[in-house]
Amino acid sequence: MAYCKARQAEIYYEEIGDGTPILFIHGFTPDHRLMSGCMEPIFTSRDGWKRIYVDLPGMGLTRNYKEISNTDDMLDTLIDFIEVVLPNQEYIVVGESYGGYLASGLIEKQKDRILGAAFICPVIIPRQGNRDVEKHTILRRDEAFIKKLSKEELMNFSSNQVILDEYNWLRYNNEILAGCKIADEQFLEKIKNNYELTIKVHQTIFSRPSLFLLGRHDSSVGYRDALNIMEYYPRGTFSILDNAGHNLQIEQSTLFNSLINEWLDRTEELL
Secondary structure (H helix, E strand, O other), X not given: OEEEEOOOOEEEEEEEOOOEEEEEEOOOOOOOHHHHHHHHHHHHHOOOEEEEEEOOOOOOOOEOOOOOOOHHHHHHHHHHHHHHHOOXXXXXXXXXXXXXXXXXXXXXXXXXXXEEEEEEOOOOOOOHHHOOOOOOOOOEEOHHHXXXXXXXXXXXXXXXXXXXXXXXXXXXXXXXXXXXXOOOHHHHHHHHOOOOOOOOOOOOOOOOOEEEEEEOOOOOOOOXXXXXXXXXXXXXXXEEEOOOOOOHHHHOHHHHHXXXXXXXXXXXXXX
């Protein structure tokens, strides 16, 4: 556990292991637990990776971020963090949702330093009204279990997941909802109003190993928009998973683990 002083924030982060740096960027409102919860189990059987989990400004334990006004500032702050923690080093990046959008910004600005990239249900189109998304659908529910949830818990759970059972609830509660509960909503509302980067992303060829994990039933960012950028990722695997929405790392955990491991294998070949 540590803090890194960037120009516009003090970034909280957790660093685990040794080896090639791999930076994890969570989505909008949760904190680093969204990423560590799904990724750390993978590294119980993999060595040689230094995992760096950040809390973005306004989320988790990051502090002193009030000067940040938009996603451009968020990206600049992330770059500041990288320059302090990984000065002049090559690294791997993994981004989920909004974190995937920021990861695409990193690729535009630091492509030569990035050895591989994975995107989990990434934001491709920043303006929500312009996204090609699915209508939210519940695919499976354990009626006996969900009766144990409060009305508020069930409303939150059912609006974000497509599979409602005890396994999914426990992980959703611990890895996502716990971070959402401590987010600075007033600050995040300001960022929502200035959500789009001024630089264009997915505009240059990224020829390192990449992975796009997309939920077939993702009502937040969808999956079709990602298919329109395939030409920019000639070494990219694009996987659309059934029985999965915006939190596919939980709903399709076995496939998630397999595909992430395969991507890491491909990336290690270049190290």
